[in-house]
Structures are given as C-alpha cells and as structure tokens.
Amino acid sequence: MGTLNLESVSFRYPGRGETVLDKVSLAIPAGGIFGLLGPNGAGKTTLISILAGQLRGATGSISAGDEPLEGLRRRRPHSLGLVPQEYAFYPMLTCAENLRFFGAVQDLAGARLRERVAAAARFARIESALSRRAGRLSGGLKRRLNLAIGLLVEPEILLLDEPTAGVDPQARAFLLESIRSLAGAGRTILYTSHYMEEVEAICDRVAIIDHGRVLVSGALSEVTRDGSGLQELFMQLTHRSLRD
Amino acid sequence: MRRLLALWEKEWLALSRDVLGLAVLFLMPAAFIVVMSLALSDVFKGGAARLTGFAVMAADPKLAERLVRSLSGEGFRAAPAPADEAAARDGVRRGTPSLVLLVPRDFERALNAPLDGKNTPPKLTLLADPALPPTQLLAFRQRVLGVALALRVSAMMRRAGIAADADAFDLKHAATLNVETIGGTGRPSSVQQNAPAWLIFGMFFVVMPISSLFIVERREGTLARLVSLRVPFSMLLLGKVGPYFVVNLAQGALMLLAGRTLVPWFGGETLALPARWDLLAAVTACTSVAAIGWGLFVAVCSRTLEQATVIGGVGNILAAALGGIMVPRFVMPETMQKLSEVSPMAWALDGFHAVILRQGGAADIAAPCVKLLALALALFAAALWVHHRRRVLAPAQ
Numbered sequence: 001m002g003t004l005n006l007e008s009v010s011f012r013y014p015g016r017g018e019t020v021l022d023k024v025s026l027a028i029p030a031g032g033i034f035g036l037l038g039p040n041g042a043g044k045t046t047l048i049s050i051l052a053g054q055l056r057g058a059t060g061s062i063s064a065g066d067e068p069l070e071g072l073r074r075r076r077p078h079s080l081g082l083v084p085q086e087y088a089f090y091p092m093l094t095c096a097e098n099l100r101f102f103g104a105v106q107d108l109a110g111a112r113l114r115e116r117v118a119a120a121a122r123f124a125r126i127e128s129a130l131s132r133r134a135g136r137l138s139g140g141l142k143r144r145l146n147l148a149i150g151l152l153v154e155p156e157i158l159l160l161d162e163p164t165a166g167v168d169p170q171a172r173a174f175l176l177e178s179i180r181s182l183a184g185a186g187r188t189i190l191y192t193s194h195y196m197e198e199v200e201a202i203c204d205r206v207a208i209i210d211h212g213r214v215l216v217s218g219a220l221s222e223v224t225r226d227g228s229g230l231q232e233l234f235m236q237l238t239h240r241s242l243r244d
Numbered sequence: 245m246r247r248l249l250a251l252w253e254k255e256w257l258a259l260s261r262d263v264l265g266l267a268v269l270f271l272m273p274a275a276f277i278v279v280m281s282l283a284l285s286d287v288f289k290g291g292a293a294r295l296t297g298f299a300v301m302a303a304d305p306k307l308a309e310r311l312v313r314s315l316s317g318e319g320f321r322a323a324p325a326p327a328d329e330a331a332a333r334d335g336v337r338r339g340t341p342s343l344v345l346l347v348p349r350d351f352e353r354a355l356n357a358p359l360d361g362k363n364t365p366p367k368l369t370l371l372a373d374p375a376l377p378p379t380q381l382l383a384f385r386q387r388v389l390g391v392a393l394a395l396r397v398s399a400m401m402r403r404a405g406i407a408a409d410a411d412a413f414d415l416k417h418a419a420t421l422n423v424e425t426i427g428g429t430g431r432p433s434s435v436q437q438n439a440p441a442w443l444i445f446g447m448f449f450v451v452m453p454i455s456s457l458f459i460v461e462r463r464e465g466t467l468a469r470l471v472s473l474r475v476p477f478s479m480l481l482l483g484k485v486g487p488y489f490v491v492n493l494a495q496g497a498l499m500l501l502a503g504r505t506l507v508p509w510f511g512g513e514t515l516a517l518p519a520r521w522d523l524l525a526a527v528t529a530c531t532s533v534a535a536i537g538w539g540l541f542v543a544v545c546s547r548t549l550e551q552a553t554v555i556g557g558v559g560n561i562l563a564a565a566l567g568g569i570m571v572p573r574f575v576m577p578e579t580m581q582k583l584s585e586v587s588p589m590a591w592a593l594d595g596f597h598a599v600i601l602r603q604g605g606a607a608d609i610a611a612p613c614v615k616l617l618a619l620a621l622a623l624f625a626a627a628l629w630v631h632h633r634r635r636v637l638a639p640a641q
Contacts, residue, residue, distance in 0.1 A: 052472035073474065082472045086465030090254065092261045097254075104250030105475050149469075 002065025004028040004051075004157060004188050009060035011046060011212075020046045021058070022212040028205070030156075033179065033189045035203030035220075037196070037230075039238050043212040044192045045085070048159050051190070052082045064157065064188075078106050081155030085162040085192075087142045088149075091135025095126055095145050098134050102149045116152050123178065124148035140171030147175065157188045164198060176202050196231040206230070210238045247475060251483025258457055259487055265453040269491060273446025274502045277439050281507045285434040296380055297323040297341030301332055303349045311345065314391040320384060332371055342373040343384055355392070356399045368392065435513045439503035440596035441569040444589050446495050447528075447535045448563070450488045451556035454539030458484070459549050477631050481540050481624065488539065492532035496524075518599045527595035527609055530616040534588050537623035544627040544634075563587045591615045 004027075011021040021043050028034040038044050049055040051062065053073065062069040064079075072079055089098045099117040108116055121127050124144040129137060134145055147163060160179065164172045180202045183189055193199055199206060200220065207217035215237045216223050224230055259265065298320055302308035312322045323341040326332040332344040346369040348354075354366035368388060372381050401407075461467040470480060503515025518524045542559070546552035564570050566580075567587030576584065584590045595612035598604040 049468070052468075053474065054468050054471050077474045080472070082469060084465045084469055088465035088469040090258060090461075090466065091464075092258050093254065097257060101250055101254045102469075102473070104253075105247050105470065106473055107246065109246055 302347035458543035
C-alpha cells in the first residue's frame with residue numbers, strides 16, 4: 001500500500017478559538033510501527049479520529065501511497081482498522097457475539113466470518129472467553145477483545161490508540177508482542193501511548209506532538225542519538241508542567 | 245442488508261438481556277390498563293354504576309311515598325327520611341344520603357292552584373352533596389321536575405272533571421325511547437379508553453432503552469468505531485427500528501390480551517375487539533414508528549443518560565397528560581381539547597378509537613396515521629441533522 005503521508009494537516013473545532021492540529025506533516029511508512037507521542041490534549045486522538053473518518057473538516061492532504069486516503073477507503077472500505085482507547089464493544093454481548101457483529105458490519109459472512117472470528121480470537125488468545133459476556137471480562141481480556149475486533153478484516157492501515165492502557169504487565173507484554181508481529185506484511189501501524197518504554201520497545205519511527213504541532217519526527221535511533229532516552233527527550237520538548 | 249440484519253440482531257440481543265427495561269415496557273402499561281380501567285369504570289358509566297342515595301322530607305306521608313316511588317331507579321336509591329331539616333343538612337354534609345328533597349307543607353295546595361299569574365309555582369328545595377357529579381345532580385333535578393309536572397297535570401285534569409292518576413303522566417310512561425349508538429358503543433367504556441391509551445404510553449416508553457443503549461454506545465466509543473468502519477449513521481439509526489418495531493407489536497398484542505382477560509378477571513369490563521384487524525395493525529405500526537422516531541431523536545440529542553431520562557420521561561408524561569391518556573379528552577374543557585391536538589399520543593388514540601370504538605374504515609384512520617408517519621420522518625431527519633452538526637463540531641464521540 002505504501003507510505004501514509006500527512007501534509008500540512010490542520011484542524012480546529014468550529015466555534016472554538018484554538019487550533020487543535022497545526023500543519024501536521026508526517027510520513028508513516030508501511031511495514032513498521034510508528035509511535036505518536038504527546039501529553040494529554042496534544043492532538044493525538046484528534047489526529048487518529050481524522051484518519052479514521054470520525055471527524056471532518058481538516059485541511060491539508062492525507063494520502064496512502066499514491067492516492068488520497070479517502071479515495072482508498074471508498075475503493076476498499078475496510079482497508080483501515082481502528083483500535084480505540086475505549087473498550088469500544090458491547091458489554092452485554094459475549095465476546096463471540098461482539099466479534100460476529102463487528103465482522104458482519106464489515107461485510108464478512110458465512111464461512112469467511114467464522115474463519116476470521118476464529119483467527120482474530122486465536123491471535124488475541126481469547127478463545128476460552130468467547131462465550132463470556134464482554135462486560136464481565138478482566139481489563140486485560142477486554143483490551144485483547146478490543147484488539148481482536150480491530151483485526152477482523154486484516155486492515156492494511158491499523159490505528160492503535162493507547163491499546164495497553166490499564167492492563168497488568170503480563171497482558172501488556174502479550175499485547176506488545178502481538179502488535180509487533182502485526183507490523184510485517186506491509187501493514188502500516190500508527191501507535192499512540194503514554195508509556196515511553198513501550199514505544200522504545202516496539203516502534204521504529206516516532207513523532208512527538210504538542211499543542212497540535214510536530215516537535216520532532218524521525219527514526220527512533222535518530223531522535224535519541226544524543227544518548228538521552230525517549231522519556232528525557234519527551235520531557236525536554238513538552239516541558240514538565242502538568243497538563244490536566 | 246446484511247449490515248442492517250447484524251445491527252438488528254445486536255440490538256435484539258442487547259435488549260433481551262435488559263430484563264428491567266423489558267419489564268418497564270410490558271408490565272408497566274399492563275398494570276396501568278388494569279388499575280385505571282377498574283378505577284375509572286364509574287366515571288365512564290356517567291356515575292350510573294354507583295347508586296346515589298336520596299331522601300324525601302314531606303309532611304304528608306302519602307305524598308312522600310309517592311315522590312319516593314317516582315324518583316327511585318336509574319341510579320337513584322331511596323334512603324330513610326331524616327328526622328328534621330337540621331338532620332337532613334347534617335346528613336348531606338356527610339354524604340349520607342347525597343340528596344334530600346324538602347317538600348313544603350303547602351306543596352299540594354300550590355300544585356292545585358291554577359297558573360294564572362296570581363299564583364307562584366310551589367317551591368321545592370333540594371339539598372345536595374357537593375361531591376356529587378354535576379351530571380348526577382342534573383339528572384335528579386330533571387326527575388324531580390318531571391314528577392312535579394305529572395302531579396300538576398293530574399291536578400289540572402281533576403279540576404276539569406277528568407279522573408287521572410299522576411303516575412300516568414310520569415315521563416317514563418310518555419314514550420319508549422331507544423337510544424341507538426352509531427358505530428360501536430359511542431363513548432368509550434373504561435377499558436376501551438384505558439387499554440389503547442396505556443398501550444400508546446407504553447409504546448412511547450421505548451425512548452428509554454433506545455436512548456440508554458445509544459448513549460452507552462457513544463460513551464464507550466462503539467459508535468465512533470462503527471462510524472470509522474464506514475457504517476452510515478442513518479443505517480445505525482435504522483438498526484434500532486426493526487427490533488423496537490417488533491417490541492411495539494408485541495406490546496400491542498399483550499395489551500389487547502390484558503384488556504380481554506386481566507381486566508374482566510379483576511371485575512372490569514371486557515375490551516371489545518375491532519372488526520378490522522388490518523386497520524388495528526396499521527395504527528399500531530404508525531404509532532410504533534413515531535415512538536421509535538422520538539426515541540432516536542432523544543438519544544441523539546442527549547449527551548448523558550440523565551438527560552435522556554429527563555427529556556424522554558417528562559416528554560412522554562406531558563404528551564400523555566395533554567393527549568388524553570391520563571384524563572380522557574371528552575372531560576377536558578374545550579380549550580384543552582384543542583390544545584391536546586398537538587400531542588402525538590392524541591393522534592394515536594384517535595386512530596385506536598376509530599378502529600376499536602367506532603369500528604371505522606381506512607378513511608377514519610388516515611389522518612392520524614399520516615400525522616404519526618410525518619412526525620416519525622421529521623424526528624428521524626432531525627436526529628440525522630443533529631448528529632451531522634455534532635460530528636463536525638464535537639471531538640470524537
């Protein structure tokens with residue numbers, strides 16, 4: 001599919017003064033994991049919402065390879081997958097019912113639907129919880145179900161918005177390992193997190209944004225080449241004052 | 245179509261696991277139908293079901309007995325005469341009996357005097373309990389005047405040398421009058437008013453489960469995820485129509501069953517069934533889509549569950565109070581009756597009454613059905629418009 005290119009993407013909510021994204025330009029290559037970092041309110045979730053088609057009205061251009069992202073999504077509606085930071089599924093439905101539902105609304109049916117539900121459940125290791133109500137699962141299982149839903153149609157572009165928030169170290173280690181394994185096969189992955197060690201562990205490229213602007217962007221090895229860690233760089237660029 | 249079926253199945257599964265929500269949708273209107281049908285049964289019979297006690301106080305025992313005999317019946321029952329006027333006033337104040345007719349000593353002499361301008365008509369006094377319905381008081385007043393007229397006519401005939409008993413001139417012997425109500429039973433009975441009325445109220449209560457699940461979907465990010473999967477928002481709304489349409493139809497069937505079985509089991513009347521089931525289905529369907537449209541509009545406009553509960557609940561109660569659900573419209577003053585025409589519940593009730601009560605045809609339900617369908621379309625369009633604006637204006641929902 002090629003690189004996901006953002007050129008001078010700006011956005012502000014109508015009726016509000018401040019610009020949430022200010023000429024954001026990023027190149028997110030296929031086949032790797034791109035870490036998007038920033039303090040609370042920096043514009044990470046807004047950027048992901050624009051890419052996922054949830055917010056309209058952004059200026060600038062977004063393209064996937066040679067064609068506009070919107071054009072790609074019209075041509076192949078399920079080329080982009082989102083794993084939001086919320087548990088975006090139905091707590092009163094079982095895991096299997098959730099997977100079947102989200103598969104069906106993405107036009108999966110019959111044997112293909114069964115096959116993809118089984119594959120996604122196997123990948124996220126939630127087979128044993130398929131018959132349990134999603135609302136009664138542990139935090140780690142909920143995160144894994146959230147990830148499995150995002151992988152049902154094997155999207156070429158995967159947006160992961162803090163996919164490990166609030167889970168125990170074992171579940172985090174499993175999720176990181178799983179996400180790393182997804183990066184192959186030409187898939188483009190945009191990953192946001194507040195955990196610097198996670199980003200250092202799985203991302204090959206990073207960008208730090210604050211107040212809607214890109215402060216630094218590039219290969220992880222380049223941006224941290226002066227020897228300071230990602231945590232130190234992040235604090236230097238975004239300052240230490242509390243944001244919320 | 246596959247997506248729509250998936251949305252319907254999801255909505256159905258979610259609803260079927262909300263036991264409390266289902267109980268509100270089915271048990272609440274059933275309970276209202278039984279309780280209100282029984283509680284208001286006398287009101288709908290015009291008070292005729294309850295016997296009103298009356299007494300006659302006259303110095304002449306023969307005259308008192310004749311008046312008691314003529315005035316008894318058709319909802320009025322004679323009670324023993326009080327000892328004196330003070331006791332009569334005290335008794336009426338307590339409601340036992342509700343009416344006391346005070347006949348003056350010179351009543352018969354005054355009746356016999358010719359009406360030539362020199363004599364005044366005899367004066368009667370009726371003591372009445374203030375709690376007595378005005379229609380009952382009016383009916384008794386007419387009975388008293390009828391009996392007085394019969395006595396006066398017989399006195400005039402006696403003066404003319406013609407022997408005649410006053411009983412012969414009693415109004416009930418004047419003619420046989422058959423009252424024939426055209427198109428069913430005319431005014432609704434208690435169960436005919438309350439069964440469709442509380443069914444409509446229950447149907448509009450789908451606003452609660454529709455909005456609560458929708459707000460959970462928005463709060464948990466599920467709606468945003470579905471939007472990112474390019475599921476059109478109009479389809480997400482349509483995905484809620486199918487299951488709640490089935491729920492509304494089931495409510496209709498169960499409420500008719502309650503009117504046919506539960507209400508008579510508790511001693512009330514049996515709900516009369518319509519001659520045209522297809523028209524009943526049409527009115528139920530139109531009411532359902534209007535109720536679902538209202539639910540979708542409240543769901544999209546409300547930002548929290550609390551807002552949805554207040555807007556949906558208070559909106560329903562106001563529409564019910566105005567639309568003749570809680571108080572029948574025929575007892576409202578004219579201004580309120582006109583005002584009630586803005587309530588969708590009044591339109592729905594008109595439709596149900598046209599089918600169940602007046603045994604009407606398609607033309608009789610056309611106006612209420614068109615109004616309900618137009619409202620449903622307007623609310624659906626308004627929900628889409630509000631979402632469209634919010635999607636631009638608001639952060640990811």
